[in-house]
Amino acid sequence: MAESFLEYYEGKTGLTIGIREKLFDKQTPYQRVEVFDTDAWGHLLTIDGMVMLSERDEFVYHEMISHVPLFMHPAPKRVLVIGGGDGGTVREVLKHRTVEHVDLVEIDEAVVEASKLHFPGLGVFEHPKLSVTIGDGIGYVAGLENAVDVIIVDGSDPTGPAEGLFSESFFRDCERALKPGGILVAQNESPWVPSYRPAIRAVMQILAGQFPYANLYLSFIPLYPAGMWGMALASKGGDPLDGPLAERLAEDGDFLEALRYYNPELHRGAFALPNFVRQLIEE
Amino acid sequence: MAESFLEYYEGKTGLTIGIREKLFDKQTPYQRVEVFDTDAWGHLLTIDGMVMLSERDEFVYHEMISHVPLFMHPAPKRVLVIGGGDGGTVREVLKHRTVEHVDLVEIDEAVVEASKLHFPGLGVFEHPKLSVTIGDGIGYVAGLENAVDVIIVDGSDPTGPAEGLFSESFFRDCERALKPGGILVAQNESPWVPSYRPAIRAVMQILAGQFPYANLYLSFIPLYPAGMWGMALASKGGDPLDGPLAERLAEDGDFLEALRYYNPELHRGAFALPNFVRQLIEE
Structure with a gap:
């Protein structure tokens, strides 16, 4: 079998990936979950035909959605991950010694199943600090x-079951669920893609209205549309870039050397946004 | 006509772009130069089947390859652009008031011709400070x-006519061509793409051996392989991030507001490299 996966993200612009074989295919009540073995990226997880992660590039998304909020919180003990059923975000969160308990709430059991079967490097589903x-x-x-110190919203795009993860009422509930000083991070799409821009802007406006601090940071994710991905960060404290980052890194950063993307300089650099992205979120 | 452009960058991984029509096609002694009208990116210039630029995303590459070196040099007066026959780099360089003269040296007249015909927003080929x-x-x-304060190497990939632009002897000649305190920037491929990595590493090693300071910085370029692109920067002075950036921005930054990608925070942020990129260039 020599086929190709193809995801269009705007008109006929898209990414194609060589496929060796399909390993998993399940239509659930929520979405279609597929896993492919690719020619260059290891195993590839897609939902409704959209790339979620590959074995080769997943470290970028999972390190950046986890370590940025967790190193900015002065003492992250209780963490809630919404979505993230592949397990990669939880794997990174559990590297922080301060963390006492993680709740993972995934709507679709098939994502967990696919991950356990085909992404053995991602999941730490049996960890004693984790409830799934x-x-x-x-x-x-x-x-x-x-109730919690950090909430990580690790859902898919704002179509299908993840649509509510971009709504004002959801973020209001997140704000109430967070303890004082709590931090929220939510994946927030690619600023390059016109069809995503209304949702990106809406999320930033909602967060800016409900939290004292809200901002966006960017990562290079090669298999996501346009290779640029935003994550929205909101804090019940002040600007967390002025917070306890250095102390937290000194206290809890013994695993930093083994990371493949995140480092403290990059943490700050990721918040330096191109003008066109600034304009998008400040409009 | 409803066709697609397709560029594979690794195995069967690649980018596809919807094409309305082909506007230009010339096989020169050096390469094949084509221009397409696309469904979402305006006009698209390709060389030997590889994306060089689109009207919609060219601002990233051209702002970042120009303003980073020019704002780091204390008084950039004479600038040499090698390659860059599309005119976009020169357009950005000429925004700096300090610049007295720019030499553009392009090997293939067809690139200039294609740009004049199909990218009217790029070229300032008739500018009185410019020699082509x-x-x-x-x-x-x-x-x-x-002889010059800044050299910008704006060539294509290290196959075909641009191969020599990645060689030790070429960079040695650049070092000699630069005045004291001079700065060199060279486009340096995508760290995500395995076939580029030997050239990326070789360029960084050559520059580190011939200049007191050499580093890499990154930009989000959606139509380039993996959406991440590196530019190598070398300085005959010290670390230019410790240099006159603030003074230069105050003196010569009246056009900053009109830029679409570059800003001073991003300038610094672009040098914050992911761990896997650091490891690649420090190996």
């Missing part, structure tokens, strides 16, 4: 108050 | 000594 809940993250967070 | 030479940039720079 298969269920609706939106309802889960609505039931929390002053 | 159609010829071999390698031979041109070999004839210079203590």
